[in-house]
Amino acid sequence: MNLTRRSLLAGASALTVLPKFGFASENIDILEARTGAVSLVSDQYPDTQIWGYDGTVPGPEIRVAQGARIQRKLLNSLDEPTTIHWHGIRIDNAMDGVPGVTQDAVQPGDEFDYDFTVPDAGTYWYHSHYNTTEQISRGLYGALIVEEPNAPEVDHDITVLVDDWRLNQDAQIDPDFDRSHDWSHGGRLGNFLKATLIPETSEMQQNQRVRLRFICVATDRIMSLAMVGMQGVVVARDGMPLDAPIRLEQLRLGPAQRADVIVDITAAPGEKAMIGFVGPDQNIVLAGFDITGQASLAARGTVAALPANPVQRLQNVEGVKTVPLVFEGGAMGGLRQGTYQGKLMMAAELIENGQIWTLNGTAGLPIDPLADLSSGETVRIPITNNTVFAHAMHLHGTHFQEIMPDGSFGPLLDTILIEPRETREIAFVADNPGDWVFHCHMVSHVSAGMITWIKVRA
Ligand SMILES: [Cu+2]
CATH class of the missing domain: 2.60.40.420 (Cupredoxins -  blue copper proteins)
Structure with a gap:
């Protein structure tokens, strides 16, 4: 049969009557958050009951080429809500997986379609962003590997x-x-x-x-x-x-x-x-x-740098907007009061609410962003850790660089480990619009207050 406009149209309409599920299963992989049992320790021990993507821990490794589109339907077969955060990916804000900020939590039995492209090569991961202390501790995470077009040759x-x-x-x-x-x-x-x-x-x-x-x-x-x-x-x-x-x-x-x-x-x-x-x-x-x-001793020479990703890096940080961030609280932190859900509370009341740490005097997600930025604006964030614990601060949606004491710029990072009583400064070019959370990735600490957010206007 010759292909005519008429037969093409018939073909198109035939496609639309295919059952929706059949179509989805061909094109969109499902990631099911569910319980599972795995041999975690050794054969001498019983299997460990975990929560994992597709019932395994780690969840399936997602491995794609740089620039690829990733589509995953999250199916929530847990007894509580969940979401997936694609950690380190410069992603569309709507796909960032933060309940109450970028999407509603996915209820038990419900599903959510994640659909995004990965602009940068490298080693990333995905994990739950709901009830994170429990859900990450139980195993809801997996690796997300984005391959360089010309990866270095390795065995x-x-x-x-x-x-x-x-x-x-x-x-x-x-x-x-x-x-x-x-x-x-x-x-x-x-x-x-x-x-x-x-x-x-x-x-x-x-x-x-x-x-x-x-x-x-x-x-x-x-x-x-x-x-x-x-x-x-x-x-x-x-x-x-x-x-x-x-x-x-x-x-x-x-x-x-x-x-x-x-x-x-x-x-x-x-x-x-x-x-x-x-x-x-x-x-x-x-x-x-x-x-x-x-292996044969073929001369491989020194390892070359990987090709750079197409990321906006710091140029000039003189005179740009500066937004200080101060950590307080925790054991031996001397926290006396803090704002939680818009209300000023004394330390005992904060602790009653499970809030032990503050960022700029606020525990939990504040009503106003830490910084309200226009597209392309550069912001500096000097960070003071007035606690006796280390904190791993993670910014969603974009990588940042540290401003080193000598004024040079450090490597691109999405998570910076700040030691007890330490002061560090980071900065970045705000080129990814949306509401992005910025929180400690010691997930017990984020559950106990260490989270804020940054608004980047389109
Ligand atoms: Cu922390």
Whole structure:
């Protein structure tokens, strides 16, 4: 049959009578938030009951080319509402997944269509943004990898999600998610550290070149990581390539932070290469690789910088809008009062409401934004941590840079770890319109007050 305008029209109308579900399943993958059981610890322990995307933890790795469109239908099969935040993606505000700010929470049995493109290559992740202390602690997260068009040549490209679980003797998740001692201190710290490698890898060869994409998915724990039997460089932080790779020493990743490293295996056949957690009291092997042979010693040369992403970077920060941000509260923080839901409260009343930390004197999401910016405006945010705990501040929708003490600009980040009593300054060009939350990613702290927001006008 010849193709005519008439037959094309008939074809188009035939398409519209296809059942909606059949059409969706061909084109849009479903991510189902639901309960599941996984072998988390070892065969010696019972399976752990988790909440995960498609019932697994981590959820399925999403891996696409730079510039691709991602469509996922979130199906909520949990008994409580949920949403998905696509962490680190310069995304349309409506797809950012923050309940009460960019969308309504997805109720049990309901669904929500996420549909966005990924402008930047790099290592990102997705996770729940509702009742986050509990939902992230129970396993609602996964990796989101955006590949460069010309990725550096490596023998293994491995995503390493590092988590910190609080388990009981039967390997079940401790259900006490709102212990005020956790909230007022360093958060819900676990007793079982686990690295999940995608793809699962247990063998390597000497001289092989390996890309490791570390993602700290822990609820609250800062991860200090060391590599043994491998040598290399850090090539990206929070998804964004560094201008020049820096020599890999120990990595210190706050919750939600990522680092891409490219290493050459130096361990000899018969030895092991390892990824370890460096703790104050003990070191823990998170992953070990048997070295089964020797790859040919082809000269690969030094690792080059990854191609830059098309991101607006800081140019001039002299005389731009400056909005200070001050953290107060927590144990030993001396918080006497703060505003919560528009009402001034004394410390005891704040604590009664589960609010232990304040940003500029306000606990919880304030009515007015921290900054109200016009499109293209540059803003500086000097941050003062008047608490005795570290905080990992995460800005949605755009990356920022640190203004270093010498006036230079640091690497692009979406999450910055601010140490106790420390003062740091960040700045960014506000080129992504919308209402963007800015919060501590120690999720026990955000549940207990550490969240504000920034408005960027179109
Ligand atoms: Cu915090």
